[in-house]
Amino acid sequence: ETGVTQTPRHLVMGMTNKKSLKCEQHLGHNAMYWYKQSAKKPLELMFVYSLEERVENNSVPSRFSPECPNSSHLFLHLHTLQPEDSALYLCASSQDRKRDEQFFGPGTRLTVL
Amino acid sequence: QQQVKQSPQSLIVQKGGISIINCAYENTAFDYFPWYQQFPGKGPALLIAIRPDVSEKKEGRFTISFNKSAKQFSLHIMDSQPGDSATYFCAATKGAGSYQLTFGKGTKLSVIP
Numbered sequence: 001e002t003g004v005t006q007t008p009r010h011l012v013m014g015m016t017n018k019k020s021l022k023c024e025q026h027l028g029h030n031a032m033y034w035y036k037q038s039a040k041k042p043l044e045l046m047f048v049y050s051l052e053e054r055v056e057n058n059s060v061p062s063r064f065s066p067e068c069p070n071s072s073h074l075f076l077h078l079h080t081l082q083p084e085d086s087a088l089y090l091c092a093s094s095q096d097r098k099r100d101e102q103f104f105g106p107g108t109r110l111t112v113l
Numbered sequence: 114q115q116q117v118k119q120s121p122q123s124l125i126v127q128k129g130g131i132s133i134i135n136c137a138y139e140n141t142a143f144d145y146f147p148w149y150q151q152f153p154g155k156g157p158a159l160l161i162a163i164r165p166d167v168s169e170k171k172e173g174r175f176t177i178s179f180n181k182s183a184k185q186f187s188l189h190i191m192d193s194q195p196g197d198s199a200t201y202f203c204a205a206t207k208g209a210g211s212y213q214l215t216f217g218k219g220t221k222l223s224v225i226p
Contacts, residue, residue: 045214090157099210100211101162104149104158
């Protein structure tokens with residue numbers, strides 16, 4: 001595997017389900033990001049981890065819960081989501097000293113019924 | 114408040130033509146302006162970027178033009194090819210210490226034979 005990988009690629013869940021998105025980076029980076037991409041809206045930064053510590057939290061509802069167990073892995077835990085949370089969730093990584101050069105994974109297409 | 118305004122929303126160009134996508138920003142603290150290219154089913158990939166100390170940067174068929182006084186920058190794709198058909202996002206960030214990339218809404222480019 002190379003670059004940034006994300007699993008699953010597609011996920012359909014009900015509003016009462018609990019699921020998790022996984023991201024893994026193979027670039028030796030030490031900062032990781034979650035973004036939300038919705039149609040006709042700019043990419044929204046949700047969470048940032050640097051050296052496994054959360055450094056930014058952009059007013060994201062508590063039904064989204066990130067976890068970064070090490071510098072290569074990032075999770076997004078989902079529970080009691082709403083239909084408007086349906087979107088493409090993108091993971092990215094960077095070197096902490098080069099935060100403006102972010103490398104994105106292919107995303108997880110999430111549909112909330 | 115959208116901080117990076119991107120236009121047009123969609124663009125159709127004939128093969129061999131020039132594709133031009135424009136972005137305008139409001140925050141004068143922005144000092145790094147990348148462009149990302151996203152193909153269907155893939156995450157955004159960094160295409161080319163510019164800092165405000167230069168007015169133009171060229172990489173192959175892709176050129177960024179930057180107008181600091183007007184707070185505008187644009188992407189030009191020369192000799193556009195069908196393989197360039199993708200969604201293009203401009204972005205901006207302030208300072209090497211910032212994790213926050215502010216994105217435009219994207220332009221869907223279709224290059225027709």
